[in-house]
Amino acid sequence: MGLLILFFVWIAIPAVCLAPPLPTRFSPVVEETNSESSMALPSQEGQEAREDEEIRKPVDEKVVRATLAAAHTPAKHGETSGESWIAQRTMVEDYCGWGWIKKDKDSWRQARWVALEGTRGTCPLPHTFLPRPEDDKNYQYRFFGTFAPYRAYEPQADVWVDVFILKGFMSLGPAKEEIRRPPPAQASSGVNRFAERGANVR
Amino acid sequence: MRLLPILCGLSLLGLPLQAHDVLLISGGPALRSFEKYKKASHDKYWGNFIDSALTRAEELKKDLKAGDKIVWLVFRPSYTRRTAEDQTDYLKIIEERGAKLGLSPTYFDNKTQLFTLLRRDGSKEKPKICRLEYFGHSNKKCWMFDYSNRVDGGGLEPLVVHVDDLEKISGSSFTSDAECVSYGCHSGEEFSQRWRMIVGRPMVGAVGKTDYSDGGMPKLSNGKDGSWVY
Numbered sequence A: 001m002g003l004l005i006l007f008f009v010w011i012a013i014p015a016v017c018l019a020p021p022l023p024t025r026f027s028p029v030v031e032e033t034n035s036e037s038s039m040a041l042p043s044q045e046g047q048e049a050r051e052d053e054e055i056r057k058p059v060d061e062k063v064v065r066a067t068l069a070a071a072h073t074p075a076k077h078g079e080t081s082g083e084s085w086i087a088q089r090t091m092v093e094d095y096c097g098w099g100w101i102k103k104d105k106d107s108w109r110q111a112r113w114v115a116l117e118g119t120r121g122t123c124p125l126p127h128t129f130l131p132r133p134e135d136d137k138n139y140q141y142r143f144f145g146t147f148a149p150y151r152a153y154e155p156q157a158d159v160w161v162d163v164f165i166l167k168g169f170m171s172l173g174p175a176k177e178e179i180r181r182p183p184p185a186q187a188s189s190g191v192n193r194f195a196e197r198g199a200n201v202r
Numbered sequence B: 001m002r003l004l005p006i007l008c009g010l011s012l013l014g015l016p017l018q019a020h021d022v023l024l025i026s027g028g029p030a031l032r033s034f035e036k037y038k039k040a041s042h043d044k045y046w047g048n049f050i051d052s053a054l055t056r057a058e059e060l061k062k063d064l065k066a067g068d069k070i071v072w073l074v075f076r077p078s079y080t081r082r083t084a085e086d087q088t089d090y091l092k093i094i095e096e097r098g099a100k101l102g103l104s105p106t107y108f109d110n111k112t113q114l115f116t117l118l119r120r121d122g123s124k125e126k127p128k129i130c131r132l133e134y135f136g137h138s139n140k141k142c143w144m145f146d147y148s149n150r151v152d153g154g155g156l157e158p159l160v161v162h163v164d165d166l167e168k169i170s171g172s173s174f175t176s177d178a179e180c181v182s183y184g185c186h187s188g189e190e191f192s193q194r195w196r197m198i199v200g201r202p203m204v205g206a207v208g209k210t211d212y213s214d215g216g217m218p219k220l221s222n223g224k225d226g227s228w229v230y
Helices: A002-017 A042-055 A060-067 B003-013 B048-062 B076-086 B090-100 B111-118 B163-168 B191-198
Strands: A076-078 A084-089 A099-102 A112-117 A139-154 A159-174 B021-026 B069-075 B105-108 B129-135 B137-139 B142-144 B160-162 B174-182 B203-207 B227-229
Touching: A084 A159, A112 A139, B021 B048, B048 B069, B048 B090, B048 B129, B069 B076, B069 B111, B076 B090, B090 B105, B105 B111, B111 B160, B111 B163, B160 B163, B163 B191, B174 B191, B191 B203
Parallel strands: A112 A159, B021 B069, B021 B129, B069 B105, B129 B174, B174 B203
Antiparallel strands: A076 A159, A084 A099, A084 A139, A099 A112, A139 A159, B137 B142, B142 B160, B203 B227
């Protein structure tokens, strides 16, 4: 009898200790079925979400971009086919114009300062989508349209600037750096040379 | 010689020998979408150049010579665009305000049309101009009917009269004693002198800014040592 008990203990203890764990409530149950539509358990979803969170973790740059007011600008608007230019919004206080515009292959040194004219019913100026006109300062766009056959008069510097008629645009996001080149000015009269304009501020 | 007694007779009867036109020109307002957030924001009120011209018309009417008439020229495109922006029919309001003084606006859409309207030969259809007054945006070199309306902070070339354009205005369209005044800013600093040299008639203009903010006739801005000069 004693031998039988020892034999039983010798057999039973390893069987209990080395047995695979019993399935718990949260452990995945792999069922071999022929069905391809196996329902995922909540535990699986949670695991994937955690992995996604790690993958989509917001980068500082993305957070900054998302909080820019210019993020309200539509990604694409108007007629976006045909010849295009790269444009960077540049604001100069009391100076006529919108910013700089260049062809893809050109450098910003070759860019032209333009006054921007929207096309009624087709494409308004990009800043009109934003709370304030300066909200897209140093923002870049791909512009579609043509140069106007006429120029615009810049009253501060008494110069004529090119006019670009905007037919459509695509937002390219914030520029890497500000363009610090001054807009065109006559040699005798720089920007704000005679900045005192009409006081009819009523 | 035969006409002399007739002319003398007419002058004795007090009948005018020839009627003339008094021209008042109203430039256009800026769009608020361009000006709203600027430090020096222009044209919060759309009708600065309308009210001032009409106030002046009322004054001039009192001293108008028999036969002379006031012609009110209004730059239409800026009011049309401001109408669209404010959702208010400003052209209708302009016409109503003019009608109260018996004036009907003559619209022009660009400087070429203005030059045509200024071309006079002294005939009954095109009487000479005995007075011209301008109300609108300007700097020392330019009348800007269009300002911050089509493009931000400036005016389009066909919609402004630069001193280089003055050759297109003939001095023969004016009477020999015609008086001209520009109520825009800085006109007295160069525009007036160039007008006198090219058009041949003196023009009073402002040194410094003019201020329309009190309504009615503009005045020189305070504290800038401004003055009216020929």
